[in-house]
Amino acid sequence: xxxxxxxxxxxxxxxxxxxxxxxxxxxxxxxxxxxxxxxxxxxxxxxxxxxxxxxxxxxxxxxxxxxxxxxxxxxxxxxxxxxxxxxxxxxxxxxxxxxxxxxxxxxxxxxxxxxxxxxxxxxxxxxxxxxxxxxxxxxxxxxxxxxxxxxxxxxxxxxxxxxxxxxxxxxxxxxxxxxxxxxxxxxxxxxxxxxxxxxxxxxxxxxxxxxxxxxxxxxxxxxxxxxxxxxxxxxxxxxxxxxxxxxxxxxxx
Numbered sequence: 237x238x239x240x241x242x243x244x245x246x247x248x249x250x251x252x253x254x255x256x257x258x259x260x261x262x263x264x265x266x267x268x269x270x271x272x273x274x275x276x277x278x279x280x281x282x283x284x285x286x287x288x289x290x291x292x293x294x295x296x297x298x299x300x301x302x303x304x305x306x307x308x309x310x311x312x313x314x315x316x317x318x319x320x321x322x323x324x325x326x327x328x329x330x331x332x333x334x335x336x337x338x339x340x341x342x343x344x345x346x347x348x349x350x351x352x353x354x355x356x357x358x359x360x361x362x363x364x365x366x367x368x369x370x371x372x373x374x375x376x377x378x379x380x381x382x383x384x385x386x387x388x389x390x391x392x393x394x395x396x397x398x399x400x401x402x403x404x405x406x407x408x409x410x411x412x413x414x415x416x417x418x419x420x421x422x423x424x425x426x427x428x429x430x431x432x433x434x435x436x437x438x439x440x441x442x443x444x445x446x447x448x449x450x451x452x453x454x455x456x457x458x459x460x461x462x463x464x465x466x467x468x469x470x471x472x473x474x475x476x477x478x479x480x481x482x483x484x485x486x487x488x489x
Contacts, residue, residue: 237277240264243284246293251355263287297331298463298471299347302455309336309345320345323458334358334447335366338426343368343444344452347460356475357448362482363421364475367446369407370428372437376406376414380435384418390430400427413440449474 238246244255244264256274258264264271265285266278278284284291303309307318311329317339321329324347334346334357348354357364387399403419418428429439445452449471455461463471 237279239274240266240271240276240278240284241274243278243293244286244291245352246296247284247286247291248294248296248349248351249286249291251352253355254351258286294349296350297328297348298350298353298468299328299331299460300450300452300455300463301333301345301347301460302452302457303337303342303345304457305340305342308339309333324460328460335423336425337444338429341442341444342457343442344447344450344455345444346447346450346463353472353475356479358423360423362475362479364448364478365446366420366444368418368420368428369443369445370416370418370432371440371442372414372416372432373412373440374414374437375411376409376416376437381406383435384431388431388434390424390427390434393425398424400424400431402428402431 240259241252241255244250244258245252250258255264259272259274259276262270262272263286265288266276266282301320301324303320304323307320307323310319311321313319320333324331328347331347331349332354334348334354337343337345346357356362381404384402384404387401389397390400392398400422401420403421405417405419407415407417409415420427424430428442432439443452450463450467
């Protein structure tokens, strides 16, 4: 018999941590009884309701998608712009993206209905690496790479000033343009573009090539491909390892 929070997470609506919050807020009912006990176990014949809506476990699906430029990463857009769901096959449009890429950026997006995985991979305290290949206009120097590693102050969409960090490795440096690998552990909107802008560069192209253990390898632009069970297992094991390292660092700190 699964614990109630695990059962709710298996429906894809949220993570186990969020499910705990829903339970404590009195928003969960099992059969005709409101349940506010975190350790409650669900029996096979039980019916679980969240905010009055019946929820059921679903088959978890995992895909990778090569986002083309010109599409925003959302399901609906009030400005009627093109979204990634205009590209994704109709039978997969119930899946949600793990993180975002801005309109002009391209590359890897993981699609899933696993709410817990989405939470783990995007939660700011769990630093899951995202790797990008970036082309900029101009010659990039080692001192600028050090600046990005040590942190550059940028403005967020809400107007807040925040220190942004990036691990940068030059791939090819020219006098008029440079190709650079950038690794991010943060999730600030348009972070890479803003960091390079602070150094006086314009980003000419930006492509995400890897998120955690999943790479863009084998995908054509606009293509969607289901992850193999082995890939899903490796991804989840990696996320578990990162979470354990984070918990250990908190305990040591």
